[in-house]
Amino acid sequence: MAVQSLYRRYRPQRFSELKGQEHVVRALKNAVINSREGHAYLFSGPRGTGKTTTARILAKVLNCEKPIEGEPCCECGSCLAVQQGNSFDVIELDAASNNSVDDIRDIIAAASLGSPGRHKVYILDEVHMLSKNASAALLKTLEEPPSHVVFVLATTDPEKVAETIRSRTQHLQFHLLPIDELEAHVRWVVADAGIEISDEAIYAVLRQGAGSARDTLSALELSAATGGVLDEVTPVDEFVEAFIQFDAGRLLAAVANTVNFGRDPRTIVNDLVRHLRDCFLTQMAPQLVQLPESRMAVLTTQATHLGTPRIVKIIEGLGLSMNDMRNAPDSRVVLEVALVRLVHRELQTGVESLLARIERLEKELESRPTFAPAPVNPVTGKAVLGGRAAQDPSAPLVRPVVAPTPVVDTAPVVSGVGSAEQVAATWSTAVIGQLKGMSRAIAQMAKPIDRDGTLVLLVDNDPSAKRVSDNLPQMLGVIHQAAGGVCSVIVETRLAEARSAPIVRPDLIAEEDFIDPDEVKALPTISKASLKNELTDAFPGSELLSEEE
Numbered sequence: 001m002a003v004q005s006l007y008r009r010y011r012p013q014r015f016s017e018l019k020g021q022e023h024v025v026r027a028l029k030n031a032v033i034n035s036r037e038g039h040a041y042l043f044s045g046p047r048g049t050g051k052t053t054t055a056r057i058l059a060k061v062l063n064c065e066k067p068i069e070g071e072p073c074c075e076c077g078s079c080l081a082v083q084q085g086n087s088f089d090v091i092e093l094d095a096a097s098n099n100s101v102d103d104i105r106d107i108i109a110a111a112s113l114g115s116p117g118r119h120k121v122y123i124l125d126e127v128h129m130l131s132k133n134a135s136a137a138l139l140k141t142l143e144e145p146p147s148h149v150v151f152v153l154a155t156t157d158p159e160k161v162a163e164t165i166r167s168r169t170q171h172l173q174f175h176l177l178p179i180d181e182l183e184a185h186v187r188w189v190v191a192d193a194g195i196e197i198s199d200e201a202i203y204a205v206l207r208q209g210a211g212s213a214r215d216t217l218s219a220l221e222l223s224a225a226t227g228g229v230l231d232e233v234t235p236v237d238e239f240v241e242a243f244i245q246f247d248a249g250r251l252l253a254a255v256a257n258t259v260n261f262g263r264d265p266r267t268i269v270n271d272l273v274r275h276l277r278d279c280f281l282t283q284m285a286p287q288l289v290q291l292p293e294s295r296m297a298v299l300t301t302q303a304t305h306l307g308t309p310r311i312v313k314i315i316e317g318l319g320l321s322m323n324d325m326r327n328a329p330d331s332r333v334v335l336e337v338a339l340v341r342l343v344h345r346e347l348q349t350g351v352e353s354l355l356a357r358i359e360r361l362e363k364e365l366e367s368r369p370t371f372a373p374a375p376v377n378p379v380t381g382k383a384v385l386g387g388r389a390a391q392d393p394s395a396p397l398v399r400p401v402v403a404p405t406p407v408v409d410t411a412p413v414v415s416g417v418g419s420a421e422q423v424a425a426t427w428s429t430a431v432i433g434q435l436k437g438m439s440r441a442i443a444q445m446a447k448p449i450d451r452d453g454t455l456v457l458l459v460d461n462d463p464s465a466k467r468v469s470d471n472l473p474q475m476l477g478v479i480h481q482a483a484g485g486v487c488s489v490i491v492e493t494r495l496a497e498a499r500s501a502p503i504v505r506p507d508l509i510a511e512e513d514f515i516d517p518d519e520v521k522a523l524p525t526i527s528k529a530s531l532k533n534e535l536t537d538a539f540p541g542s543e544l545l546s547e548e549e
C-alpha cells in the first residue's frame with residue numbers, strides 16, 4: 001500500500017475543517033443552505049491555502065444525498081466518489097496544461113450534457129494561464145451557463161484573469177494562515193499521526209511553510225522522514241549574520257551552499273527579502289509579524305543589530321538585483337555582486353551610508369556604560385579618592401594627562417636636542433604637511449605648545465589623547481625633523497576647550513572610521529554651575545535673577 005502523504009491524509013473534508021478561511025466558509029455555507037449557490041466562483045489566494053480543497057467540498061455538498069446544515073455527509077455514494085476522485089459530477093482541470101481553446105470547447109460541450117448528480121462542478125485551476133481565445137470561449141459559457149453547472153475558477157494571480165471573466169464570478173479571497181493557527185494545526189497533526197518531533201523542528205517546519213497549510217504539512221512530512229532534521233532551504237540567519245558582520249566572504253559562501261542545495265538565486269532573494277521584511281516589521285509593527293515567539297525574538301535581535309535604515313537599504317538593493325536578474329545570463333553573479341555591494345563599505349557612497357554608520361555608532365554608544373570618568377587629581381594624575389561623589393564642580397578644568405610619560409623616539413632620524421618651540425611654530429607645515437592619511441588627521445587634532453622645552457600636544461578629551469598617543473610613534477620622526485633634533489613630547493587633555501569642540505570635523509570625514517564612538521561620548525556634561533559662570537562671563541555686570549529647572 002502506498003503511503004498517503006500527510007497533506008492528503010489530513011485534507012479537510014468539510015467546511016468546518018478548513019483552517020483560517022472563515023469568511024469564505026461562511027459565504028459558501030450560507031449559499032448552500034439557502035440554495036443560492038452562484039454559477040461561477042473565483043477563488044484567489046497564495047498556493048496551498050485550500051482553494052481546490054474548498055472547491056471539492058463545495059462540489060461534494062452540492063451533490064450530497066443528505067447534506068447537514070450546509071456540510072456534506074461524507075458517507076453517501078456521491079460524497080465518497082468525490083473524495084476518491086472518481087465522481088462524474090466533478091471535473092478538475094489545470095488551466096496551465098489545458099489552456100487551449102479546444103480544451104475549453106470540450107468543457108463547454110460536456111457541460112451541456114446531463115450528469116448523475118444535481119450539479120456538475122468544474123474546477124479550473126490556475127485559470128490565469130488560459131490563452132486569450134480559451135478565455136473568450138470560457139466567457140461565452142459564463143455568460144449563459146447551463147442551470148446545473150457551477151464553475152470554480154482558482155488562481156494565485158487574480159489580476160491576470162480577464163476582467164470580463166472576473167466580473168461574472170463571485171470572487172472569494174483566500175489568505176495565508178495566521179502562524180498560531182498553523183502551529184496548532186501542526187501540533188494536532190503531529191499528535192494524531194504519532195510523529196516524534198522537537199519544538200525546534202516544528203518551528204523550522206512552520207518557517208518553511210510560510211503560512212501555506214500544504215507547504216507546512218509537506219515540510220513536516222520531510223522533517224519526520226529525516227528524523228527531525230530539516231535543512232533550512234535558504235539559511236536566512238546565516239545571511240543576516242554576514243550582513244551584520246559586513247562579511248562578504250561569508251555571504252558568498254552562503255550563496256554557494258544554497259545554490260548547491262538546488263536553490264535558484266531568485267528564490268534566495270525572495271526568501272531574504274521576506275525575512276528582512278519581518279525583521280523590519282519587528283521594529284515598526286510587531287503585531288504584523290506572523291512568527292512563533294521564540295523566532296520573533298531572534299528576528300528582533302537581528303533587526304536591532306542591523307538597524308532599520310540598513311535593513312531598508314538591503315531590501316532595496318536586493319530588489320534592484322531582482323530586476324537586473326531578468327536580463328542577466330547568469331543570475332547568480334548578479335546576486336553575488338549585489339550582496340558584496342551591500343557589505344563593502346568602500347562601495348557605499350553618499351549621505352545614506354554615512355547616516356547608517358552614525359546610526360550604528362549611536363547604537364554602540366547606547367550599549368556602553370554611560371557614567372562619566374572618575375575625576376583626576378590634577379597634580380598626581382591619579383583618580384581622586386572618593387570618586388565621583390567627591391567631584392568638585394569648581395575643580396580646575398585643565399587635566400593632565402593621558403600619556404604623561406615623555407615619549408622619546410628610540411630610533412631618531414636626527415641627533416642633538418631639538419626645539420619644541422620651533423615645532424609648535426611650524427606645526428601645520430612642518431608636521432601636518434609632512435604626514436599622510438590617518439597620522440595626518442590625528443595630528444590635526446592636537447594643538448602644540450612649547451612648555452620649557454617639552455612639546456605639549458593639547459587635545460580636547462581623553463579619547464583624542466589616546467589616539468594621539470597611540471599614533472605618536474608614526475609622528476615622531478617628522479616632529480624631530482621639525483624640531484631639528486630630539487625633543488620630549490607629552491599629550492595633554494584640555495577639557496575647557498572641549499566644550500566648544502565640534503563632534504564631527506568635516507575636514508576629516510574622508511578618513512575611514514573617523515567617527516570614533518569614544519569621541520562622541522566624550523562631550524563633557526555642562527554643569528549648571530559652569531553654565532551660570534559662562535553666562536555671567538558673557539554678559540559682564542549681569543546678574544542671574546531666577547532660574548528654572
Ligand SMILES: [Zn+2]
Nearest residue numbers: 064073076079
Ligand atoms: Zn453525502
